[in-house]
Amino acid sequence: MVNGLQVVGGLALFLFGIQMLSNGMEKLAGHQLQQWLDRMTNRPIKAALFGFGATALIQSSSLLMLTMMGLLSANLMTLEQSVGVMIGQEIGTTFTGQIAAFDIGDFFYFFLALGIVFIEFMPEEKWRKYGEIAMGFGLLFLGMDLMSGALKVLATLPAVETWLTFMGQNVWAGVLAGTVITAIVQSSSAMTGLVVAMGMSQAITLPGAIALLLGANIGTCIDTQFVASFNLSRMAFRASLAQTFINVTGVLIFLPFLIPFAELVARTSPDLARQIANAHTIFNITVSVMLFPFVKYITRGVEALVPPSAAEQQPKLTAYIDLQQLSMPSVALAEAHKELLRIGETTAEMVKWSRAALVEDDAAATQRVLELEEGFIDPVCVVLEDFVNTLMRKDLSVEQQRRCFQIKSLTTDIERVGDLTENLAQFAQRKAQEEALFSKEAQEELQELFAHTQQTYGLALRAVQDDDAALAQKVCVLEDEFDRLYMTAREEHLERLNNGVCQPEASFSYNETLRTLERVCDHADNLALSVLARQPAPRGGQGPL
Known part of the structure; x- marks a missing residue:
């Protein structure tokens, strides 16, 4: 009983160690992973290399798979790209087994102590x-040590010995056991660690271990399929189906040759644990190499099995963010930033159309601004803010938390610009209803002020996009210049009113337009200040703010 609990406890520590290792790697290198993903093309070889590198780095094929589902749902990846990534990740998953097969003795205490020192006593993030x-x-090696020690005792029990012998003689039983256990613990890495631990304690034969590993390859698909079934995107379900095809095909190819394969693997090392890890590596590499030339055919087959639905062909409200991305915060932040810029670009267009509405009396431009504000800006901003709020409840680094707060702040400013363009469109409607006309001088002033506003706001969005401090500084200067232009325009308008040049009926729309444009520039200034706040402070001095 005690030894059984020790195996369960060791497996729990192993799982927790893998999760902590994955979280640390994601926080350290997640942004770089997103950059690599952005550079991927439709060439399967690049997708496969990315899948291999990303899985080896973050130590979680499930995390990468869930992230891909989100990117597929957001149309940021093609299905063919994702199949290439899956083939690469099959090789990347072998790193866990190879690491677990190392017998480092009691050296794991050093890693635990080092981790505590870095987490608790080091000030820098x-x-x-x-x-x-x-x-x-x-924790990974501590879990392996606990499991191997307990399994060494359990293997001597008659019932356990009989079960292990049966699995060694009946490979189908081993495959079934590996499938069921992996589906229950929802981690092929945990199953790999458990089998390697059994090898360390000589509690299993090599053929029985290989059968369990083959079953683990199928069991991990059950977890992914379960997640995909709750995803509204059929594209994500296609990806899950493709992974199932890859894994099951690999198992069916190797299963008839399991005994000869085991004899071949036995020559790679005298240590059973290392033999098991090598079997896992050789199997995954061989399957990946065999299936790589058929990436296009796998993609076409899955697309034929799961054709696009009518709902899937409808345009999505958001272009980048998807709830599945929340499993990888660095990806979620990068996509939230893209969604923010998409909203910003739309509001910049709305500023341009509001100029046409007011100065050129363009009724179509007026209607376009009003439709975009109600049908796009408001709902997308709500979705984006909810997305970031959900992300903030995840285990984030300090920098990621700051980035979330910045995106929320920027979203508020950009949404307010959308609201202000709606006000401008309403001023245009009132002006048209009252048949009021701007004087030639007023039109020229508005053209100048609109041009200045568009330049200021456009540069602010570019500064946010590129995190460019120089552009942000320029925005602040332009905002100050607008304040002077605003005061001059007000004074000249009052003079024209007194001289009877401007119609009193048009005065309200003109004055409110000036105030509104001034507020748009204020929000542009806020965007710039947010960029400057992210810049590192110079040594021995204060930051830009």
């Missing part, structure tokens, strides 16, 4: 990330 990685390694 980056050291805490290193601490999570070290702690993850320590």
Whole structure:
């Protein structure tokens, strides 16, 4: 009983270690992973290399799979790209088994101590990330030590010995057991660690271990399919189906040759645990190489099985963010930033159309602004804010938390610009209803002020997009210049009113337009200040704010 609990406890520590290692790696390198993903093309070889590198780095194929589902749902990846990534990730998953097969004795205590020191006593955020990685390694090896020690005793029990012998002789039983256990614990890495631990304690034969690993490859698909079934995107379900096809095909190819394969693997190392890890590696590499030339055909087959639905062909409200991305915060933040810029670009267009509405009496431009504000800006901003709020409840680094707050703040400013363009469109409607006309001088002033506003706001959005401090500084200067233009325009308008040049009926729309444009520039200034606040402070001095 005690030894059984020790195996369960060791497996729990192993799982927690993998999770902590994955979290640390994601916080440390998640942004770079997103950059690599952005550079992917439709070439399967690049997608496969990305899948291999990302899985080896973050130590979680499930995390990568869920992230891909989100990107597929947001149309940021093609299905063919994702199939290439899956083939690459099959090789990346072998790193866990190879790491677990190392017998480091009691050296895992060093990793645990190092992790505690970095997490608790180092002031800088980056050291805490290193601490999570070290702690993850320590817990991983501690879990392996507990499992192998307990399994050595359990293997001597008659019932356990009979079961293990049966699995070694009946590979189908081993495959079934591996499938069921992996589906229950929802981690192929945990199953791999458990089988390697059994090898360390000599509690299993190599053929029985390989059968369990083959079953684990199928069991991990059950977890992914379950998640995909709750995803509204059929594209994500296609990806899950493609992964199932890849894994099941690999198992069916190897199963008839399991005994000869085991004899071949036995020559790679005298240590059974290392043999098991090598079998896992050789199997995954071989399957990936065999299936790689058929990426296009796998894609076409899955698309034929799951054709696009009518709902899927409808345009989505959001272009980038998707709830599945929340499993990888760095990806979620990058996509939220893209969604924010998409909203910003639309509001910049609305500023341009509001100029046409007011100065050129363009009724179509007026209607376009009103439709975009109600049908796009408001609902997308709500979705984006909810997305970031959900993300903030995740385990984020300090920098990621700050980034979330910044995106929320920027969203508020950009949404207010949308509201202000709606006001401008309403001023245009009132002006048209009252048949009021701007004087030639007023029109020229408005053209100048609109041009200045568009330049200021456009540069602010570019500064946010590129995180460019120089552009942000220029925006602040332009905003100050607008304040002077605003005061001059007001004074000249009052003079024209007194001289009877401007119609009193048009005065309200003119004055409110000036105030509204001034507020748009204020929000542009806020965007610029947000960019400057992210810049590192110079040594020995204060930051830009």
